[in-house]
Amino acid sequence: xxxxxxxxxxxxxxxxxxxxxxxxxxxxxxxxxxxxxxxxxxxxxxxxxxxxxxxxxxxxxxxxxxxxxxxxxxxxxxxxxxxxxxxxxxxxxxxxxxxxxxxxxxxxxxxxxxxxxxxxxxxxxxxxxxxxxxxxxxxxxxxxxxxxxxxxxxxxxxxxxxxxxxxxxxxxxxxxxxxxxxxxxxxxxxxxxxxxxxxxxxxxxxxxxxxxxxxxxxxxxxxxxxxxxxxxxxxxxxxxxxxxxxxxxxxxxxxxxxxxxxxxxxxxxxxxxxxxxxxxxxxxxxxxxxxxxxxxxxxxxxxxxxxxxxxxxxxxxxxxxxxxxxxxxxxxxxxx
Amino acid sequence: xxxxxxxxxxxxxxxxxxxxxxxxxxxxxxxxxxxxxxxxxxxxxxxxxxxxxxxxxxxxxxxxxxxxxxxxxxxxxxxxxxxxxxxxxxxxxxxxxxxxxxxxxxxxxxxxxxxxxxxxxxxxxxxxxxxxxxxxxxxxxxxxxxxxxxxxxxxxxxxxxxxxxxxxxxxxxxxxxxxxxxxxxxxxxxxxxxxxxxxxxxxxxxxxxxxxxxxxxxxxxxxxxxxxxxxxxxxxxxxxxxxxxxxxxxxxxxxxxxxxxxxxxxxxxxxxxxxxxxxxxxxxxxxxxxxxxxxxxxxxxxxxxxxxxxxxxxxxxxxxxxxxxxxxxxxxxxxx
Numbered sequence: 001x002x003x004x005x006x007x008x009x010x011x012x013x014x015x016x017x018x019x020x021x022x023x024x025x026x027x028x029x030x031x032x033x034x035x036x037x038x039x040x041x042x043x044x045x046x047x048x049x050x051x052x053x054x055x056x057x058x059x060x061x062x063x064x065x066x067x068x069x070x071x072x073x074x075x076x077x078x079x080x081x082x083x084x085x086x087x088x089x090x091x092x093x094x095x096x097x098x099x100x101x102x103x104x105x106x107x108x109x110x111x112x113x114x115x116x117x118x119x120x121x122x123x124x125x126x127x128x129x130x131x132x133x134x135x136x137x138x139x140x141x142x143x144x145x146x147x148x149x150x151x152x153x154x155x156x157x158x159x160x161x162x163x164x165x166x167x168x169x170x171x172x173x174x175x176x177x178x179x180x181x182x183x184x185x186x187x188x189x190x191x192x193x194x195x196x197x198x199x200x201x202x203x204x205x206x207x208x209x210x211x212x213x214x215x216x217x218x219x220x221x222x223x224x225x226x227x228x229x230x231x232x233x234x235x236x237x238x239x240x241x242x243x244x245x246x247x248x249x250x251x252x253x254x255x256x257x258x259x260x261x262x263x264x265x266x267x268x269x270x271x272x273x274x275x276x277x278x279x280x281x282x283x284x285x286x287x288x289x290x291x292x293x294x295x296x297x298x299x300x301x302x303x304x305x306x307x308x309x310x311x312x313x314x315x316x317x318x319x320x321x322x323x324x325x326x327x328x329x330x331x332x333x334x335x336x
Numbered sequence: 337x338x339x340x341x342x343x344x345x346x347x348x349x350x351x352x353x354x355x356x357x358x359x360x361x362x363x364x365x366x367x368x369x370x371x372x373x374x375x376x377x378x379x380x381x382x383x384x385x386x387x388x389x390x391x392x393x394x395x396x397x398x399x400x401x402x403x404x405x406x407x408x409x410x411x412x413x414x415x416x417x418x419x420x421x422x423x424x425x426x427x428x429x430x431x432x433x434x435x436x437x438x439x440x441x442x443x444x445x446x447x448x449x450x451x452x453x454x455x456x457x458x459x460x461x462x463x464x465x466x467x468x469x470x471x472x473x474x475x476x477x478x479x480x481x482x483x484x485x486x487x488x489x490x491x492x493x494x495x496x497x498x499x500x501x502x503x504x505x506x507x508x509x510x511x512x513x514x515x516x517x518x519x520x521x522x523x524x525x526x527x528x529x530x531x532x533x534x535x536x537x538x539x540x541x542x543x544x545x546x547x548x549x550x551x552x553x554x555x556x557x558x559x560x561x562x563x564x565x566x567x568x569x570x571x572x573x574x575x576x577x578x579x580x581x582x583x584x585x586x587x588x589x590x591x592x593x594x595x596x597x598x599x600x601x602x603x604x605x606x607x608x609x610x611x612x613x614x615x616x617x618x619x620x621x622x623x624x625x626x627x628x629x630x631x632x633x634x635x636x637x638x639x640x641x642x643x644x645x646x647x648x649x650x651x652x653x654x655x656x657x658x659x660x661x662x663x664x665x666x667x668x669x670x671x672x
Contacts, residue, residue: 244601260607263609265579265609268609270608272607
């Protein structure tokens with residue numbers, strides 16, 4: 001029998017997520033029942049949202065202690081009792097942190113083979129599509145506008161800023177640490193990047209100096225104090241695309257930013273939350289444009305791949321601390 | 337010479353506005369210079385926004401101590417050196433709290449004579465148009481949806497809820513005090529009205545019981561804890577029209593509601609601030625529909641008129657405490 005190494009949630013985190021919250025075990029692989037597929041995990045996607053799932057039910061069920069840690073992944077079908085899925089097919093599904101997963105055939109999405117496969121998670125996966133839909137279809141960026149994006153070195157932020165440049169906006173990032181900010185400007189081509197950890201000049205002052213005429217679109221990946229600073233820096237009729245709140249996933253719920261709703265009224269701001277699935281009907285546009293831009297060299301695909309399932313806990317903890325550059329993934333196995 | 341009684345701001349309020357912040361004086365009326373009109377104030381509009389103007393510059397300059405208290409009003413031209421304005425014309429302008437005002441001809445808007453004049457402030461004035469544009473053009477209410485509106489007995493809220501009913505929505509108000517809530521249901525025809533001052537059942541629980549399937553549109557006149565409770569009660573893809581934040585005008589700035597931006601993302605909510613002037617290009621629609629509905633008896637126009645300029649300070653203090661029913665005005669003089 002094939003053995004399946006899995007990483008389970010030992011205890012749900014109360015505050016900051018640590019690797020102690022997880023433990024590995026090993027079980028035997030079962031055969032798929034009717035309508036099921038057995039898949040071998042190839043590449044796990046690591047996302048700040050994984051941490052949010054531990055806080056309670058959201059757009060998916062809450063994750064609980066004792067379960068395999070949930071995660072979207074690219075996987076390969078190794079046995080199928082599901083219609084339309086055959087041995088060797090590449091699929092996207094919620095395998096969780098394990099080498100093999102039994103999934104309902106209906107819950108997985110068949111993918112075309114693509115070289116490299118990792119682009120199906122980064123450029124053409126949730127990261128790229130979230131960036132595209134949020135900036136184009138939620139915020140509606142226009143040439144000549146000032147775009148501000150937080151977590152600028154992250155999987156989504158790094159693409160948002162590059163799309164903004166392609167669309168003719170002036171792009172200002174926010175990231176943690178001088179070195180990371182330099183990388184955002186030098187490698188990704190942002191016009192500027194503000195260091196929210198800079199103790200010599202607080203973020204609101206940096207925003208005032210860098211965006212003296214204000215911000216038209218703020219793409220929010222962080223929430224919290226950074227969102228608050230951005231709201232105060234918005235121009236009249238500015239738009240805020242609410243994509244995530246990585247600053248708020250670790251720890252207790254906190255009050256929202258000052259200025260809600262007062263600033264929204266006075267400046268006539270629009271704040272809108274979205275999830276990438278909401279725009280699935282426009283995914284063909286996203287795939288077309290992203291592929292073209294990457295092919296033209298206008299958009300750099302930045303990936304941060306760790307090798308081995310056992311890297312998953314430290315990988316996620318590090319992601320939440322902001323250590324990644326671009327899209328973090330865990331390579332569990334190579335395709336056959 | 338004609339004498340002009342005026343009410344000045346003696347001291348700007350730090351916290352709750354009191355009548356001590358104002359003082360009356362009397363001066364002589366000056367003649368209009370070139371481009372100016374001298375107007376006689378007929379009806380002052382009293383609005384929660386008057387208090388917000390004392391907090392600093394917004395969409396208008398901040399109000400300062402020593403100045404006549406600012407206020408929009410209906411007035412009658414008594415002398416004109418401005419093109420297009422003649423003796424006896426009825427205008428809308430920022431007269432402030434005084435019997436006569438010298439205004440730039442460009443700053444006033446000529447109104448048609450209308451019977452009763454007060455409808456130009458209530459139904460067809462800022463109150464009615466704010467309700468109309470916020471519900472129709474910002475939130476986009478649909479038949480069968482659940483509409484929640486705060487300050488439901490107030491000038492804007494009382495009209496918002498009635499428009500919601502006319503449009504086929506289920507309408508739930510929020511107001512302070514059992515007696516006021518009964519009035520909202522019995523007089524204005526709301527389906528229900530929740531008492532946020534009820535100490536036996538907190539507002540979030542009342543919302544859960546009254547809107548078990550959640551709220552599609554929340555029209556926010558209050559901000560603060562009521563906005564927070566509403567956000568938690570929203571359905572997926574709900575819309576929040578941010579119209580004002582009366583709960584936050586008296587006192588120091590406070591943090592925003594818990595759940596911003598987390599709930600916005602998870603529920604894909606849209607929050608949008610607006611000011612009635614933003615929709616001036618659609619005022620003809622508002623005037624047409626509001627006039628028709630009032631004429632048909634579908635919409636009750638509720639006015640709360642106090643007599644005499646000297647009532648203005650107590651009138652505004654009372655408005656901020658929620659004592660009014662419908663649109664509060666101060667009648668300063670009858671038209672000639």
